[in-house]
Amino acid sequence: MGNVVNFAHRGSSKVCPENTMAAFKKALEQGATGIETDVQLTKDGHMVLIHDETLERTTSGSGWVKDYTLQELRSLDAGGKFDPAFQGEVIPTLDELLELAQDQGIIVNIELKNGVILYEGLEQKVIERVKAFQMEDRVVISSFNHYSLYLCKQLAPKIRTGILYMEGLFEPWKYADTLRADALHAYHYAVLPEFVQGAKAAGKVYHPFTVNDVQEMQRLLDAGVxxxxxxxPDRLAELLAAKV
Structure with a gap:
């Protein structure tokens, strides 16, 4: 089971503030072999890693991410709300994570957050940076916006894409084919062993989210995801280590 990717969701987001460099580095310490993150665009066109389209929940700011420049966003505190010990953490850029990942040899799952705000040129910008870091074979681009994923494949056929979805889609690997997508990023309840086998036969892989219960992790590992x-990521690393 050593080749199952252990994706830390927004980094190690239960012990560090999500989508911060502290969370990404902690995930690696805990045995993560992949990092999942969310990318959006600033007012001046820079790529920042933050989940919500608004700033209130995770930072000292308020309002929409898209209405602030990179410099303005970087002046916000992205750690103190989680725990005062993390005060001073900033919203990272995509480049910072790619630099870390490049050194560590891990996979990066970049979720394009373009369901609510249709960020113009987000796909091109992300792909450009992935290529600049020569990470084409170590990145998976995912999104709930499947039009966006289709565009990514047209722009960069070699970079893997993963369709995010919640429901029990019928034969999702066939649907994935219409987008030329490589992976199924399904809500974990929508993943059954027979689905995994069907996907494997079609050359698709499953990366279910967000799985925090150890028994559910075990069920999915047994199903062959x-x-x-x-x-x-520490819980999953333990399970995977026990299986080697």
């Missing part, structure tokens, strides 16, 4: 997205 190729990766798991979790807030607790």
């Amino acid at each position: 190729d990766g798991i997205i979790t807030d607790y």
Whole structure:
């Protein structure tokens, strides 16, 4: 089971503030072999890693991410709300994570957050940076916006894509084919062993999200998934180590 990717969801987001460099580094310490993150665009066109389209929940700011420049966003505190010990953490850029990942040899799952705000040129910008870091073979681009994923494949056929979805889609690997997508990033309840086998036969992999319960992790590993997205990479690392 050593080749199952242990994706830390927004980094190690239960012990560190989500989508911060502290969370990404902690995930690696805990045995993560992949990082999942969310990318959006600033007012001046820079790529920042933050989940919500608004700032209130995770930072000292308020309002929409898209209405602030990179410099303005970087002046916000992205750690103190989680725990005062993390005060001073900033919203990272995509480049910072790619630099870390490049050194560590891990996979990066970049979720394009373009369901609510249709960020113009987000796909091109992300792909450009992935290529600049020569990470084409170590990145999976995912999104709930499947039009966006289709565009990514047209722009960069070699970079893997993963369709995010919640429901029990019928034969999702066939649907994935219409987008030329490589992976199924399904809500974990929508993953059954027979689905995993059907996907494998079609050359697709499952990376279910967000799996925090150890028994559910075990169920999915037994079903044969190729990766798991979790807030607790340490729990999954333990399970995987026991299986080697």
